[in-house]
Amino acid sequence: MADTPNKLKIQRKAYVGATLKKDNTMTGGTIQSDGSITVAINPANLSYSVNVKYDEVEIPGSTHPVARFKNIQPESVSFDLIFDGTNMIYQNDEGVLEEIEAFKKLTYGYSGTHHDIGYLEISWGSFIFECRLTSLSVKYTLFDEKGNPIRATASCQFRSHTSPDEETKKQKQSSPDLTHVKVVKAGYGLRHMCYEIYGDTKLDVAVAKFNGFTTRYVSEGTEVILPPLQSI
Structure with a gap:
């Protein structure tokens, strides 16, 4: 599918030196030439969460312990994607199984060139999230007469990723x-x-x-x- 501004897009990236750049080493199926996938059906909702950790510090002369900032855990984003092969919602020339395999290859396929699985950038409207996939669960919900899946829901969870240079800049603030x-x-x-x-x-x-x-x-x-x- 061509790049569409109002559709959620997942761009695979890899480190070139100390810089993250587009990674097009994964190809085939619905993966576009720049190493990205644009979904046909946007998620119905998107969940965001973050955990902040503190140490309880006893201060002499104080009646209550002080919550001293320890660290911020990586942010988390999760959503469900629907892959449909009925051709009633969108024209699917690949098939559900092929779409799922392309999605798996893009999000956590191992690259022999970079010796790693992918770093990802999720973009949807003004929302941009640099991350890595942490979990993927696929549920097949509809089948044709031959038992081939023609609809599936992929539940995805991603954790934020910050480059070493950006992390160093943040740490210098304290x-x-x-x-x-x-x-x-x-x-x-x-x-x-x-x-x-x-x-x-x-x-x-x-x-x-x-x-x-x-x-x-x-x-x-x-x-x-x-x-x-x-x-x-």
Whole structure:
């Protein structure tokens, strides 16, 4: 099927050096020449989920543990795709089994050129999701007189993928080697900030001194500069 803007498209990708680029090493059936598949029937719905992990941190002098950010788990997207061979919904010149095999080849077929299964980009309207397939379940729901499947539902789940370069950029935002500016709030003082940035509450005195404070107990609304670790 030709590339259609209002149809969900799955583009296979592979690393060339440190950059993800279109991968057209998988061919045949409904796979297009650029290494993509455009579905004939859009999903009826699309589910998105993400989990954020925290560590419970006991802060001396605090009555409640602090939820310290640990990491963000990969985002997840799932949806069902219908493959139909009745020719009542769309003209299918391939057949359901052939469509399913092409879909499997594109999404997790092993490439001898890249020595890996595919990285994927799902696009549908303004929705773009860089990912990898994590699960695929196919249910055949209609058969012809000879027992050949003529309709199937593929339940797909994908997890987000971030390139190493992008991940490094994200991690630098909380790096102890950079300067950060925080604001004191109720229940969020110098000790909390120091643990969040440096992983050590005992640096609160040094941070207070760096900012010119006469005490480590600072009033709410005060801006605090947390310099690179080597500066304190």
